[in-house]
Amino acid sequence: MVKFNHNPCESTRITAKFGYNNDYLNDNFHNGLDIGPLIPGVEGDSIYAVNDGIIRFIKLGSPSAGNYAVLECKDYTIRYLHMQSITSKIMEVIKAGEIIGYMGSTGICTGPHLHIEVKTCKFDDKDYWLKNSDGKYIKAINPEDLLLKEHWAEKHWISLNEKGIKINEKRFDDPMTRGEVFALLDRAVHN
Numbered sequence: 017m018v019k020f021n022h023n024p025c026e027s028t029r030i031t032a033k034f035g036y037n038n039d040y041l042n043d044n045f046h047n048g049l050d051i052g053p054l055i056p057g058v059e060g061d062s063i064y065a066v067n068d069g070i071i072r073f074i075k076l077g078s079p080s081a082g083n084y085a086v087l088e089c090k091d092y093t094i095r096y097l098h099m100q101s102i103t104s105k106i107m108e109v110i111k112a113g114e115i116i117g118y119m120g121s122t123g124i125c126t127g128p129h130l131h132i133e134v135k136t137c138k139f140d141d142k143d144y145w146l147k148n149s150d151g152k153y154i155k156a157i158n159p160e161d162l163l164l165k166e167h168w169a170e171k172h173w174i175s176l177n178e179k180g181i182k183i184n185e186k187r188f189d190d191p192m193t194r195g196e197v198f199a200l201l202d203r204a205v206h207n
């Protein structure tokens with residue numbers, strides 16, 4: 017698979033991996049990769065196009081995914097979830113590295129982060145929204161395999177605290193108990 021031409025954000029803190037994350041929101045398959053912001057808990061990091069493409073879809077206010085944008089590239093289609101705001105327009109042609117919008121915590125989140133999904137089909141493909149019984153999108157692949165890791169390794173797990181001092185980070189920016197997460201899920205279902 018063709019690597020990204022530009023990473024989706026500056027931060028390199030992966031807060032939840034692709035696949036089964038039993039300590040995550042639920043026991044279903046995690047179809048994307050979660051990346052926390054440069055400063056844990058602070059929204060507004062730039063979100064970039066990972067390759068040349070076209071913005072095929074924008075949805076604001078999805079109960080689970082929040083504000084999201086779909087970027088269709090030559091080799092794959094990217095979905096960016098939980099955004100604070102989206103500056104791109106629908107059907108806009110965009111180059112790798114251009115800003116699509118800003119990192120947020122819309123939809124169901126334990127804190128500000130980007131959830132990025134990569135699917136190996138076009139947005140109009142009938143398989144785009146199709147899932148296996150375990151909840152995995154049949155066309156989803158691990159975004160981590162496409163990251164430009166040479167720009168990634170050095171900063172990995174390192175963040176600045178509110179005073180600009182480097183701190184080491186573990187998973188999850190603003191951990192919630194399972195009870196709090198389920199309360200959020202419950203609220204989303206009833207909204």
Ligand SMILES: [Zn+2]
Nearest residue numbers: 048049050131
């Ligand atoms: Zn996620």
